[in-house]
Amino acid sequence: MPFQPLPEDQPSCTVACSACGHRWLVYEQQLGLLGSCPVCGAARPRYMGSVAPGSGRQVSFGRFRALLDEPRLLTLIGQALGLRPLGGERFADAQGREVPLEDVHFALQGNAGWQGQVYNLHMSRAR
């Protein structure tokens, strides 16, 4: 079974491929389970450390999921990541391949600007 984040989990660990230099974020619980590099297919990426803490603007997976009925979030996902909603918490890329919701969450959390936009949506809901 693929890794399923808990509602409060944050992708907080940066890993890098030693072959092509691609970097991406994973959940701490995924560190022991990493497969090959998604870009070049080389074996096991290296752990580079955690994301700089203290932005205070992270939105957990559970809160992100609760925002999926927000049209502005779907617009952001479309513009930032080029994904279109399929409904029912499912997204597809330009080639029509389904992208796991965990990937959508950590792609947005891995960019300070996008992370801030998601955070603002969450805060405008929370009030």
Ligand SMILES: [Zn+2]
């Ligand atoms: Zn690579």
